[in-house]
Amino acid sequence: MFIEPSITGERRGWIEVVCGSMFSGKTEELIRRLKRAKIANLKVEIFKPAIDIRYNETQVVSHDANAIQSTPIDNSQTILLMATGVDVVGIDEAQFFDAEIMHVCETLAARGTRVIVAGLDMDYLGKPFGPMPQLLAIADYITKLHAICVKCGNIASISYRKTAQAGQVLLGEKDTYEPRCRKCYNEKE
Secondary structure, X not given: OOOOEOOOOOEOOEEEEEEEOOOOOHHHHHHHHHHHXXXXXXXXXXXXXXXXXXXXXXXXXOOOOOEEEOEEEOOOHHXXXXXXXXXXXXXXXXXXXXXXXXXXXXXXXXXXXXXXXXXXXXXXXXXEOOOHHHHHHHOOEEEXXXXXXXXXXXXXXXXXXXXXXXXXXXXOOOOOEEEEOHHHHHHOO
């Protein structure tokens, strides 16, 4: 995709959402799209929630150790302040942002910015996660990625939590979560 100027010379913005379970390649896809935008000499800014320090405090890092520099933020409104004059905005782990992230994305797109958002569409209980349902509803383009079920090898869409710890937000990696298909998730063994 590219930013296409309109007849009047103004850029057209849009919202892309990349979603799926853990280990499905969401962050890898976000990084790929952002690196391609940089190759095209577009001005790119990347943001992530400040609470996500699993791999690095200031980089968006995929489970495959692919990385890109980012700005950690606590409040989605900060993106509007920091993205002035930017062609492409990348947002990782969108499920951890406040509900205003939807309005931030709409504002950026209305300004002519391409917005690429990545996040978990469901939590470990298989329920919609944070602001992701609203982002999916307003997205111009949606890419749903799937992992591979560690139990049976089929397509996985749910992040199974291997610990008994409660609470919707629990940062973790392969020691805490594994991808499962619907059938194996419901077996919970």
